[in-house]
Amino acid sequence: MKQRKRPVFFALAAGLLAILLALAVGANQPEARAPVGELYLELLVTKGGPPGYDIPPDCSVWREIHPNPGTLRHQSGFDDNSDGLLSPCDIIYLDQLPYHVKWVGPTYWVTRLQEPVALEPEVEPTGENPTCETWHEIYPFFCTPRHIDAWEDNQDGVLSVCDIVWMNEVPCHIDRIELNITAEPLPSGTEQESWGTIKSLFRRVYR
Ligand SMILES: [Ca+2]
Numbered sequence: 333m334k335q336r337k338r339p340v341f342f343a344l345a346a347g348l349l350a351i352l353l354a355l356a357v358g359a360n361q362p363e364a365r366a367p368v369g370e371l372y373l374e375l376l377v378t379k380g381g382p383p384g385y386d387i388p389p390d391c392s393v394w395r396e397i398h399p400n401p402g403t404l405r406h407q408s409g410f411d412d413n414s415d416g417l418l419s420p421c422d423i424i425y426l427d428q429l430p431y432h433v434k435w436v437g438p439t440y441w442v443t444r445l446q447e448p449v450a451l452e453p454e455v456e457p458t459g460e461n462p463t464c465e466t467w468h469e470i471y472p473f474f475c476t477p478r479h480i481d482a483w484e485d486n487q488d489g490v491l492s493v494c495d496i497v498w499m500n501e502v503p504c505h506i507d508r509i510e511l512n513i514t515a516e517p518l519p520s521g522t523e524q525e526s527w528g529t530i531k532s533l534f535r536r537v538y539r
Pocket residue numbers: 412413414415416417418419420422
């Protein structure tokens with residue numbers, strides 16, 4: 333009977349250790365969420381790597397990282413701010429609704445303790461050694477700063493897929509680097525029209 337209990341004991345101990353490790357990684361992290369309506373999105377690319385900062389064609393598909401991971405958004409239109417690039421202050425239409433682009437840049441997807449993690453750099457990325465940079469975790473612990481303690485290059489000389497970055501003494505393998513945006517909703521044409529109608533009614537009542 334004692335021999336049968338050992339695997340159960342070890343399984344429980346392993347489970348407890350995994351929970352403690354997860355808690356250690358997520359320690360001091362009050363749950364945070366983006367402002368209501370704000371979206372963190374990555375561009376789905378079917379071939380090759382991220383397309384830099386070129387304006388994606390309409391009908392591109394964006395995948396939400398936060399607040400609803402995995403939700404797909406259809407790009408139905410785009411108004412450039414005249415710089416010819418995907419950049420802050422552009423307007424992107426997702427499923428017919430307008431959003432103001434607040435941020436454009438890479439998101440690093442890494443594996444940490446066998447779990448996927450998404451992070452954004454807090455400064456303009458150089459593509460070089462990121463040691464001592466702070467990255468902003470988007471998933472799963474949204475809005476958590478992560479200090480990059482060290483970097484192990486895969487010998488191509490730049491920050492790239494298959495490099496290792498160390499955070500909180502944990503090695504994290506870079507699995508992919510995506511093109512991402514943060515977008516906040518703008519009033520739609522219908523909402524602007526409705527608000528205009530309400531204001532005109534008030535003007536008539538209080539005239
Ligand atoms: Ca632009």
